[in-house]
Amino acid sequence: xxxxxxxxxxxxxxxxxxxxxxxxxxxxxxxxxxxxxxxxxxxxxxxxxxxxxxxxxxxxxxxxxxxxxxxxxxxxxxxxxxxxxxxxxxxxxxxxxxxxxxxxxxxxxxxxxxxxxxxxxxxxxxxxxxxxxxxxxxxxxxxxxxxxxxxxxxxxxxxxxxxxxxxxxxxxxxxxxxxxxxxxxxxxxxxxxxxxxxxxxxxxxxxxxxxxxxxxxxxxxxxxxxxxxxxxxxxxxxxxxxxxxxxxxxxxxxxxxxxxxxxxxxxxxxxxxxxxxxxxxxxxxxxxxxxxxxxxxxxxxxxxxxxxxxxxxxxxxxxxxxxxxxxxxxxxxxxxxxxxxxxxxxxxxxxxxxxxxxxxxx
Numbered sequence: 001x002x003x004x005x006x007x008x009x010x011x012x013x014x015x016x017x018x019x020x021x022x023x024x025x026x027x028x029x030x031x032x033x034x035x036x037x038x039x040x041x042x043x044x045x046x047x048x049x050x051x052x053x054x055x056x057x058x059x060x061x062x063x064x065x066x067x068x069x070x071x072x073x074x075x076x077x078x079x080x081x082x083x084x085x086x087x088x089x090x091x092x093x094x095x096x097x098x099x100x101x102x103x104x105x106x107x108x109x110x111x112x113x114x115x116x117x118x119x120x121x122x123x124x125x126x127x128x129x130x131x132x133x134x135x136x137x138x139x140x141x142x143x144x145x146x147x148x149x150x151x152x153x154x155x156x157x158x159x160x161x162x163x164x165x166x167x168x169x170x171x172x173x174x175x176x177x178x179x180x181x182x183x184x185x186x187x188x189x190x191x192x193x194x195x196x197x198x199x200x201x202x203x204x205x206x207x208x209x210x211x212x213x214x215x216x217x218x219x220x221x222x223x224x225x226x227x228x229x230x231x232x233x234x235x236x237x238x239x240x241x242x243x244x245x246x247x248x249x250x251x252x253x254x255x256x257x258x259x260x261x262x263x264x265x266x267x268x269x270x271x272x273x274x275x276x277x278x279x280x281x282x283x284x285x286x287x288x289x290x291x292x293x294x295x296x297x298x299x300x301x302x303x304x305x306x307x308x309x310x311x312x313x314x315x316x317x318x319x320x321x322x323x324x325x326x327x328x329x330x331x332x333x334x335x336x337x338x339x340x341x342x343x344x345x346x347x348x349x350x351x352x353x354x355x356x357x358x359x360x361x362x
Contacts, residue, residue: 163182194339217253
């Protein structure tokens, strides 16, 4: 028996074992955690677009090359495990407690994590990642909390929903007031997934890669408070572009175009546009304008000789002090982040509300 790719719904199939034969009703949701519940057994597995066979007379091929045989009639039911990442804030924690209690009352397993504070030191020591079998992730906080949750997800294919508890909340899909309405929609699978591009950032020092990381919003080169203008050499696919004399340089995704890049005078780019944006921060030459690039290019950046007191920051969460010995390579990442979109939500409604355009409400 082969389940079709991306299949959802109810299937009834003939199954057998060495000792018995039966019909088993399968409720299949592609790429989600499933459980077989029967009198005799409880088996956890994943439907990962593989060929799955059951019982006597069929090839004994199961998940992870292990046979999967259903011996007794049972019902395959979807058991969801949901993650919560919560801002360190009294109101956010109170609402997270309510949500966790409500989810558990609906038979959902909950994994909870507090959002860590930003740090100036980049380190992979003691770095943790989200469990691979999360159905989705709720983020209660502002954009900073959301970005820390994205770092926690890493390369895993876990849908994420932002719930606004911060000041701006461009990344939030819903608000505190609509949290439980959104949660019901998600538990009932009434949502869609919108992939958002990420940037892969590599830092090479003396021919050795010291950083390999991804960002959802932006990577920023910024001078210190007392430093002189930074001289930032830029190359596109190894072709020299220019040397920016500026306070810094922002390289952002379309999602990040409404963050630091916008504050530095960059354009607003729709998240579906396949592009990256380079925006100089307070450039000495006024003709150094923001530049929109294809998402197929590789950007190389290095500092001019004798540069000092320059920081490289990743989504505003972690930082690294860089010098003229470093080369920074930036290109489209292989793994996008999957953002949950709820019924009735529209990107331009969020945009005009946050920017207080005519017809928008915060």
